[in-house]
């Protein structure tokens with residue numbers, strides 16, 4: 517009776533809506549454009565970028581990928597961002613994180629025009645999110661995709677206790693803000709937490725984004741809890757797995773996301789959704 521939250525199926529449904537919106541725009545001669553900047557050839561990063569590019573193509577989004585050598589200078593990267601900022605055919609700009617050591621990732625994110633910031637990493641957009649200011653504005657794709665997954669359960673969330681484990685700028689912090697904006701009671705736990713397991717055990721909604729393989733075991737989860745696993749870890753056999761011990765936890769949980777097939781596909785579907793959002797918002801502003 518545990519619900520397995522099927523990220524692939526939810527992503528298919530979201531992508532179908534996005535594809536329809538792209539078709540509507542096409543009737544008016546508009547094609548959403550996504551620019552992806554990747555530095556180096558880390559195999560995992562290259563796979564994500566290739567998947568994003570492929571999905572964009574399937575939905576009718578024009579996607580351009582620019583790959584730089586790991587020796588690229590900060591100046592060259594900023595020049596590429598400036599070029600896409602000024603390019604009227606580009607609606608969304610994504611700089612694949614993390615950048616190699618020696619490059620200032622924050623400075624590159626900050627250089628992206630806030631209205632083209634498809635990842636929602638620019639301080640203007642995170643500031644709006646944390647202030648629960650009226651939209652529209654882009655939000656980090658992984659936590660936004662998780663909110664879509666939570667909504668798919670059709671359970672009232674206001675007043676529930678959420679625990680987010682991890683406080684990265686990409687996942688933990690924006691996740692906490694989204695849950696708080698949805699009126700949950702939010703705790704953010706991290707590596708300095710005293711008695712982490714006592715905290716996770718109180719969660720009605722538990723989001724785990726630590727990169728620690730199978731950190732969360734059955735005894736750490738409240739019976740019936742909604743468990744969201746953001747981990748993308750490799751087990752001893754090199755198989756992709758999560759921060760949650762799925763086999764042990766799923767009998768305890770009320771609903772749980774698998775890895776793979778959970779949060780990952782929804783992250784990409786949300787990226788596509790937000791590329792089209794940015795395109796439509798720009799249209800509405802009459803800013804070509």
Ligand SMILES: Nc1nc(=O)c2c([nH]1)NC[C@@H]1CN(c3ccc(C(=O)N[C@@H](CCC(=O)O)C(=O)O)cc3)C=[N+]21
Pocket residue numbers: 563564567610611612613614635657658748756775776777778779780781783784
């Ligand atoms: N600026 C930026 N924005 C990002 O959104 C961003 C990033 N940098 N850097 C890296 C992370 C990671 N990420 C993933 C997206 C999809 C899957 C995904 O689709 N995973 C599949 C499995 C893929 C596989 O088998 O390897 C799944 O979970 O089923 C995973 C990871 C986006 N990220």
